[in-house]
Amino acid sequence: MNRVTALKQQLKPGKVYRREDLIRYSNAVDRHLAQLVDEGILEKVAQGLYYFPKQSIFGAVPPEDEVLVRSFLKDDRFLLTSPNSYNALRLGTTQLYNKRVVYNHKRHGEIDLNGRKFFFHKTPYFPKKATPEFLLVDLVNHLDSLAEDRDMVLKNAFLKAKTMDFNKLKYAVQEYGHTKTKKLIEPVLDQMKSEAYVN
Incomplete structure (x- = not known):
């Protein structure tokens, strides 16, 4: 299992993560986060803040306020x-x-x-x-x-x-x-x- 896949397995739909929350799951967190954003798996919602979308029949559900x-x-x-x-x-x-x-x-x-x-x-x-x-x-x-x-x-x-x-x-x-x-x-x-x- 590669590091990006291992990082992805820690994510739960509907949750927002701070960069520092994910450092322990990656040996190159910034590169891996950028890769997950590029792949559409994560959404960058603010500086150092990432959202793992919950999916519905209409597509990705935005994060709750x-x-x-x-x-x-x-x-x-x-x-x-x-x-x-x-x-x-x-x-x-x-x-x-x-x-x-x-x-x-x-x-x-x-x-x-x-x-x-x-x-x-x-x-x-x-x-x-x-x-x-x-x-x-x-x-x-x-x-x-x-x-x-x-x-x-x-x-x-x-x-x-x-x-x-x-x-x-x-x-x-x-x-x-x-x-x-x-x-x-x-x-x-x-x-x-x-x-x-x-x-």
Whole structure:
């Protein structure tokens, strides 16, 4: 068995590999990786990052965003989201954005992975999953970047906030809100708190 075949046998469909993950299986990893790319067995998705495609009846299946990001960061601690997620809040946001946002502890900046742009935001605080409370705070954080009528969206966000769990929303504002966002939402929290006492 030659070295390229031995390297190929270590690959699993649907997985993304870092160059350093494969060094132990090859005595000339760069040459062997280039050969596998030339043969169409591997796809180079970024510098030092390779994808072994999973096949379907329609051909090669592109790598999942989570798999790409996890391999790129070499870390499970990240939150992958998009401005499209705001649409679930039903605040009047209807635009579809071709934008992927990655909250993480390691990288910052715009990175191209497999021909798709990912916007990495290095931050110490983000939830494990995008809760409605987090999405509302995140939307207000990035209100200026939205294509919709911002005054209308903000007004709807305040109305939506009043229907949310007070403690969960307060926590999201404190942990994830930018300074401007805190100033905007804290009066809503104060009102929710006072109304709770009245009731």
